[in-house]
Amino acid sequence: MIAQPTPHDPPPGDHRPASPAWLCATCGAEWPCAPRRDLLIAEYGPDRSGLSVYLGACLAAASEDLPDVPGTALRDRFVGWLPRGRRAH
Ligand SMILES: [Zn+2]
Numbered sequence: 001m002i003a004q005p006t007p008h009d010p011p012p013g014d015h016r017p018a019s020p021a022w023l024c025a026t027c028g029a030e031w032p033c034a035p036r037r038d039l040l041i042a043e044y045g046p047d048r049s050g051l052s053v054y055l056g057a058c059l060a061a062a063s064e065d066l067p068d069v070p071g072t073a074l075r076d077r078f079v080g081w082l083p084r085g086r087r088a089h
Helices: 036-042 048-065 071-079
Strands: none
Touching: 036 048, 048 071
């Protein structure tokens, strides 16, 4: 058996968030930037709930770091871009 590295820990410079401003450390856009969103989708694949949990934790941390940004704006920015799940409803 060959152990596969987990894709959940990308190398430095790979569009990580830079606290406390929550701007991308690679391209300087508001995090999650467009390249990072694509990376997250690729990393988590069909595991939308895992991705939601991860982004929710980022959102919670960002709302503490960015008290002047309205919560609705942060929520749109961190989780509003997520594709809708394939729920039957
Ligand atoms: Zn970026």
